Amino acid sequence: MLDLSKRLTTSYNAEPKIWSGASEPSSYSNDLTIGEIIFEQLQKDPERICQISHSEKTTLTRSQLLENASKVGAYLRQEGFIEETDMVAILARNTTHVASLAFGCMFNGTPFHGVHPDVIESIICHSFNITKPRIIFCGAQDYDKLKHVADKMNNEIKQFETKMVIIDGIVEGVTNILDIFKNQLQPDYKPERFKNGIDRMLAIINSSGTTGMPKAVTISNSRKIFEFYRYLSENDIQYSPSSLDWVSGIMVLTSAAVYGTLRVITKEAFGVTSFLTLCEEYKITWTLMSALHITMIANSPEVNAKQLRTLRYILFGGDRSLIETLEKLQAYLQYEGILHQLYGMTELGCGSTCNLGPKSKLTSVGLIQPNIRMRIVSESGEALGPNEYGELHCHLGQHWGGYYDNIAATREIQDSDGWVYTGDVGYFDDDNYLYIVGRKNDFLKFMSKIYYPREIEEVIARMPEVAEVCVFGIWNEIDGDAAAASVVTKAGCQLTANQVLEFVAGNISENYKQLHAGVQIVPNLAKNLNGKVNRQAVKEEFLKATRQI
Structure with missing residues (x-):
């Protein structure tokens, strides 16, 4: 297990009152999209298995995944998906062909709007009225609900007709992703190239919607979505319950392809019993999940050290975890420093801080990830120093496209210098560790x-x-x-x-x-x-x- 503490350092500049993560150059040119990076990586060791679906009992090699994804990319190009505004929607659980679909979109430069299929119909309609996807990819079990959504869109949007494609199961008379895989692929097929591909839109994910209907958050081709996990290797076996309606789902999918890991998936919802089964059967080394899942595991009477013995990295976030919960789970783990608490938000498109385990400051969300800057700002707009409460602002050091088709909301959360207002209240201590106290609008008097x-x-x-x-x-x-x-x-x-x-x-x-x-x-x-x-x-x-x- 690698010692990540050397990469995770935070410095404080007292004059502008800004905290910064380590400066770390990217391994890739800014002209490349993530799709181009993955296309090259999947050509290495082509017969190596890169994905196992536990629930469907399927496996994919790198060459199979590359071929299927390339056919999806070619299909989208043939269907006229050229502009950045030509979008598809993916409403899917973690099934066999989701990776091929997502990578095919990336190869063609086609943004996908990820929404969980269990979301209520009114929110799906609201979301798609913003992005106007031309194709909805979904599983057979969700077809009827989403066909109703597509019919509504077709009645309201006259420029094109939204198509349906099934990616899991079969619906008679409806195009299936297996039909796309039967298409012939030109031997010289390559992903589309775009100027400054790093800034092109990769995906759209809904905001949490805690203050009303969700907004459409744009996710760029930023390397930050996977490069902090460059310690991963072909020896790692990844699992995460996150699907493509979460930034974490995209983080796991892309890091697995770039760093050549084996990714284990299941379309079933997270459960402690199934997680322990996956860990034991596939010898999981790396997992990313919510703080709620951490609590479920730590408090389960089923858990034992033998089942978790192969884990080297447990990343979690989305909420705080109790100190006692972390210490309880740590007792089942073979090594110290396995538990990594992340802090981030959908709008940042990546984890922006990380706490490397129970021997560090357990109530903190940790130190800043590489190439990210932060500041704490008072109600009056004054930059604050250590141990002073204020709103946390983050700067990713690169372009963020904001909320899709919502300039006003984007201006409320991001200033002209690129600082993103998180809405979280917190402070840095004297050792440059970040603490989150609550939401800006959650204070009580x-x-x-x-x-x-x-x-x-x-x-x-x-x-x-x-x-x-x-x-x-x-x-x-x-x-x-x-x-x-x-x-x-x-x-x-x-x-x-x-x-x-x-x-x-x-x-x-x-x-x-x-x-x-x-x-x-x-x-x-x-x-x-x-x-x-x-x-x-x-x-x-x-x-x-x-x-x-």
């Missing part, structure tokens, strides 16, 4: 004092009986936002609301951060489709239970 729910959550999470916690404010006209908490206990543990109240009182001195609105012990916390706790839904359940609504 009690008796004119500002606090963030996460500050209280981190204290409650230290209780050994606590599995999950969510803190929120209950407003009243005298005091403002009084803090309340919903707490989930670990299996077999007993905990009362009074014990939580007393623990907070004993560990937080400020009166305005006390749980003045009460505590509720609940069986679970409401979550969004992405696995993050839905704070508003938890609050509504609390209010109903206490008969305040």
Whole structure:
């Protein structure tokens, strides 16, 4: 296992008050697209198996994947996909031919809009009214819902008719990706070349939609999406439950192709039992998942050290993980430094910080990834120094296209100098480690004092009986936002609301951060489709239970 700490360093320049990751040159020319890079890499060791589908019992060699992807690229070119605005939609689970489809799009320079097939129809319609995909690729099980979406689009958009192509299963009378694979391929086929290919749009992924309908986030051909994982090799076996509606799904797909790993997939949703089976059967060395999945594994009675013995890198993000959870999981792992917490957002198109394991600062999201800069900014726009709370701004050092067809929203999140306003409140400590306190709009005010729910959550999470916690404010006209908490206990543990109240009182001195609105012990916390706790839904359940609504 490689020591990554030498690559992950953060420096602080006190004059402009900017923190920077290491300067690291790319291995590839800016004129190349990721599709061109992958096309070259797949030609090496052509008979080597590069993908195994556990759920479908299929394997693909590099030469098979290259041929299938090339045929998809040629098909798109034949169908008139030339401009950057000529898009396709991919609504797919991790099935056998998704990689061929995605790489074919990359070969042709065709952006794909990744949306999860379980998303409700109204959001899919909203999303596709923005990007107007000319082809929808989906599985047979989702055909009826998406055919209805396509018919709506065809009635509203008269320039072209949206086609349907099945990539998993069969629907009679509908084009199948297997039909595309039967096409003859010109022996001299090569990916399309574009000037400054690094800036061309690679994909579109929906924003989280926490403040309304999702926006269409453009993802460029930036090398950052895979180059931090250049430590990967042909000896690594990768698994991630993320599909192509997540940046993490694209990160895993591209890094596997560029660095020649074996990628294990399954179309089934994540489950602890299936994950342990994959680890043991395929000897997984590298995995990327959500913080929720980490919690599920650590607290599962099924887990044991033997099943996880081959893991060398466990990357996770999307939310915080409790210190106790990380320490509990670490006890099953063969080496220290396996757990890597990432911080990022869809708009950044990559993980932007990384914490390299439980022996570093566990409540921090770590140090800055190479070639990324950050600053902390006050409400008045003043740059702040170490240990001062403010909004985190990030600079990727290269072009980001913003939200597709939404200039106004792009200007709200990115300034003219390229700084992206994350909306997250945090600070850097004296050792240049980043800490995220909460969302800019999540702050609460009690008796004119500002606090963030996460500050209280981190204290409650230290209780050994606590599995999950969510803190929120209950407003009243005298005091403002009084803090309340919903707490989930670990299996077999007993905990009362009074014990939580007393623990907070004993560990937080400020009166305005006390749980003045009460505590509720609940069986679970409401979550969004992405696995993050839905704070508003938890609050509504609390209010109903206490008969305040």
